[in-house]
Amino acid sequence: MTTRARGLHTHVLESLGLAITAGEYPPGSVLRTDELAQRFDVSRTVVREVIRVLESMYLVESRRRVGVTVQPAEQWNVYDPQVIRWRLAGADRPRQLRSLTVLRSAVEPVAAGLAALRATPAQCADLTEQALGMVATSRGRQLEAYLVHDVAFHRIVLNASGNEMFARLGDVVAEVLAGRTHHQVMFPDPDPAAVTLHVRVAEAVRARDTAEAERLTREIAVGALQELDVLAP
Amino acid sequence: MTTRARGLHTHVLESLGLAITAGEYPPGSVLRTDELAQRFDVSRTVVREVIRVLESMYLVESRRRVGVTVQPAEQWNVYDPQVIRWRLAGADRPRQLRSLTVLRSAVEPVAAGLAALRATPAQCADLTEQALGMVATSRGRQLEAYLVHDVAFHRIVLNASGNEMFARLGDVVAEVLAGRTHHQVMFPDPDPAAVTLHVRVAEAVRARDTAEAERLTREIAVGALQELDVLAP
DNA sequence: GTGATTTAAAAGTCATACTTTTGTGGACCT
DNA sequence: AGGTCCACAAAAGTATGACTTTTAAATCAC
Structure with missing residues (x-):
C-alpha cells in the first residue's frame, strides 16, 4: 500500500505530487490526462480533478492542445502544507x-x-x-x-x-x-x-x-x- | 462580467472562493454539488473540480452523504496567494x-x-x-x-x-x-x-x-x- | 430506551460524446 | 527563401447519465 485507501483522487494526487516535488519530472515535462488516467487505471474525471489541485499549488499548468506542463520549483506554492509534506518526504x-x-x-x-x-x-x-x-x-x-x-x-x-x-x-x-x-x-x-x-x-x-x-x-x-x-x- | 472569461472553472472558483472568504457562508454551512451546478448553470463536473481546489485550500470539506461543508476561518490556508487575494478583495x-x-x-x-x-x-x-x-x-x-x-x-x-x-x-x-x-x-x-x-x-x-x-x-x-x-x- | 438494520441522500467514479482552443504543417503567395 | 494564411488535429474543457460507495438518519426489534 503506497498510501491510505482514502479514495482514488487522494491516491493519484499523492503519487503525482510526490513525484513532481521529488523532481521526477523536470520542469517543462508534459503530461497528458488520458495517459495518466491509463497509467493510474482511473477515469479521466479523477485525473482532471487532481490536475486542478496541482494547478492551484502551481506545480503544473494545464493548457489546451499542449497538455499539463510541470512548473519549475520557483513557482511552487511552498507554503502549502501538502507541498511541504511532499518535499519533506522526498529528495x-x-x-x-x-x-x-x-x-x-x-x-x-x-x-x-x-x-x-x-x-x-x-x-x-x-x-x-x-x-x-x-x-x-x-x-x-x-x-x-x-x-x-x-x-x-x-x-x-x-x-x-x-x-x-x-x-x-x-x-x-x-x-x-x-x-x-x-x-x-x-x-x-x-x-x-x-x-x-x-x-x-x-x-x-x-x-x-x-x-x-x-x-x-x-x-x-x-x-x-x-x-x-x-x-x- | 464578474470575472475574466477564463473558463467556467475559473469563474465558479472565483465566485465561491470570494463568497466563502467574505464570510457569506458561515462555517458549517453545507453546499451540495448539484445545487451549485444548477445555480452557476454548469455541469457537475466543473463544480466538482472547483470543490476539490477549495478543499485543497481548506476552505471546505467534502463528505459523502452530508455535502460540502464550509470550514471555519482558522482552517483556511492563509498563505495561498489566491486566498490572500480573495480576502484582500473582501470584507x-x-x-x-x-x-x-x-x-x-x-x-x-x-x-x-x-x-x-x-x-x-x-x-x-x-x-x-x-x-x-x-x-x-x-x-x-x-x-x-x-x-x-x-x-x-x-x-x-x-x-x-x-x-x-x-x-x-x-x-x-x-x-x-x-x-x-x-x-x-x-x-x-x-x-x-x-x-x-x-x-x-x-x-x-x-x-x-x-x-x-x-x-x-x-x-x-x-x-x-x-x-x-x-x-x- | 438501546441496539441492530434498513434506507436513502449525497458524494465518488466511470464511460462517452461533444466543444473549444491552439500548435503545427502545408498550401499559397510574393 | 521567406512570409502569410488556412485547414487539420490534438489535447484540454464541458456535459450528461448511469452506476457505486459511504454514511447519517430513520426504522425496527428487543
Missing part, C-alpha cells in the same frame, strides 16, 4: 528543512514577543506546563515525549501571538521538529541550553516581558540553525 | 492587511540580513537603482511610480536572501504595498524617513553589513506598522 528534505528553519528563526521571535503582550492566563499556564514537561523529558532518551512538549510549546506561542499567519505555521513547526527528531542524526538527549531557554521564554511571556521573550526565542532559533549546520552541513 | 481586508504587515515585519529584517550576506553584485546594483527610484518619485504625488520601485525593492531583498520561503513572499508584499497605496487613505507623499531608510538598506547590503541591513529593515517595518495604526485603527 530535497535537507534543503526544505533548512529553509523552514530559517523561516522559523524569523517568525518565532516576533511571535513570542507578541505572545508576551497578548497571551491569556490559560495560555501562560499551558506554556509553563509544556516547558516543565520538556525539562522532565530532557534526559534519559525520551526524545519522543520531549518532542510532544516541544511541539506543543511552539504551537502555543504561535497561537498566543494573535496573528493568524503565525498561528498557521504551527503545523510547519511541528513538521520541522518531528523531522529533526526522526530523520536527522540527533544527539540522544536535547541540548540542555535549549531546554532552559524554553523555560525562560515561558517565564518572560507570563511576566509580559516582550523584549525578553523575543530575545530568548531568537536564541533558541540560533541554536536550531547551528544544530542544523553541525548535523547536516 | 476583512483591514485585518488581513494587518496580519500580513506583521508577517512582513518578522520576515523582511531577517531576509535583509541574509541578503547582505548573499546578494550578487547585480542584485546590489538593482537594489540601489530601485532605492534611487524611490527617492526620485517620493515627491509630487507620484505614488504609482513610487509603488513600482517600492515593490521591486522588497522583491529584490527577498530574492537575494537566498531562501525560497522568503522569496515566495514577494507577491504578498506586492499585494500589501499595492493595497496600502490604493485602498488605504494615504498621505499624498510617502514618509521621507522611510525613503531614506530604503537607501540606507541598499547601502548596507552592498557593504555586506548584515546587522545594519537587518536593523534598518526592522525600522522600516516598525514604520509600516505605525502607519497602519494611524490610518486604520
Whole structure:
C-alpha cells in the first residue's frame, strides 16, 4: 500500500505530487490526462480533478492542445502544507528543512514577543506546563515525549501571538521538529541550553516581558540553525 | 462580467472562493454539488473540480452523504496567494492587511540580513537603482511610480536572501504595498524617513553589513506598522 | 430506551460524446 | 527563401447519465 485507501483522487494526487516535488519530472515535462488516467487505471474525471489541485499549488499548468506542463520549483506554492509534506518526504528534505528553519528563526521571535503582550492566563499556564514537561523529558532518551512538549510549546506561542499567519505555521513547526527528531542524526538527549531557554521564554511571556521573550526565542532559533549546520552541513 | 472569461472553472472558483472568504457562508454551512451546478448553470463536473481546489485550500470539506461543508476561518490556508487575494478583495481586508504587515515585519529584517550576506553584485546594483527610484518619485504625488520601485525593492531583498520561503513572499508584499497605496487613505507623499531608510538598506547590503541591513529593515517595518495604526485603527 | 438494520441522500467514479482552443504543417503567395 | 494564411488535429474543457460507495438518519426489534 503506497498510501491510505482514502479514495482514488487522494491516491493519484499523492503519487503525482510526490513525484513532481521529488523532481521526477523536470520542469517543462508534459503530461497528458488520458495517459495518466491509463497509467493510474482511473477515469479521466479523477485525473482532471487532481490536475486542478496541482494547478492551484502551481506545480503544473494545464493548457489546451499542449497538455499539463510541470512548473519549475520557483513557482511552487511552498507554503502549502501538502507541498511541504511532499518535499519533506522526498529528495530535497535537507534543503526544505533548512529553509523552514530559517523561516522559523524569523517568525518565532516576533511571535513570542507578541505572545508576551497578548497571551491569556490559560495560555501562560499551558506554556509553563509544556516547558516543565520538556525539562522532565530532557534526559534519559525520551526524545519522543520531549518532542510532544516541544511541539506543543511552539504551537502555543504561535497561537498566543494573535496573528493568524503565525498561528498557521504551527503545523510547519511541528513538521520541522518531528523531522529533526526522526530523520536527522540527533544527539540522544536535547541540548540542555535549549531546554532552559524554553523555560525562560515561558517565564518572560507570563511576566509580559516582550523584549525578553523575543530575545530568548531568537536564541533558541540560533541554536536550531547551528544544530542544523553541525548535523547536516 | 464578474470575472475574466477564463473558463467556467475559473469563474465558479472565483465566485465561491470570494463568497466563502467574505464570510457569506458561515462555517458549517453545507453546499451540495448539484445545487451549485444548477445555480452557476454548469455541469457537475466543473463544480466538482472547483470543490476539490477549495478543499485543497481548506476552505471546505467534502463528505459523502452530508455535502460540502464550509470550514471555519482558522482552517483556511492563509498563505495561498489566491486566498490572500480573495480576502484582500473582501470584507476583512483591514485585518488581513494587518496580519500580513506583521508577517512582513518578522520576515523582511531577517531576509535583509541574509541578503547582505548573499546578494550578487547585480542584485546590489538593482537594489540601489530601485532605492534611487524611490527617492526620485517620493515627491509630487507620484505614488504609482513610487509603488513600482517600492515593490521591486522588497522583491529584490527577498530574492537575494537566498531562501525560497522568503522569496515566495514577494507577491504578498506586492499585494500589501499595492493595497496600502490604493485602498488605504494615504498621505499624498510617502514618509521621507522611510525613503531614506530604503537607501540606507541598499547601502548596507552592498557593504555586506548584515546587522545594519537587518536593523534598518526592522525600522522600516516598525514604520509600516505605525502607519497602519494611524490610518486604520 | 438501546441496539441492530434498513434506507436513502449525497458524494465518488466511470464511460462517452461533444466543444473549444491552439500548435503545427502545408498550401499559397510574393 | 521567406512570409502569410488556412485547414487539420490534438489535447484540454464541458456535459450528461448511469452506476457505486459511504454514511447519517430513520426504522425496527428487543
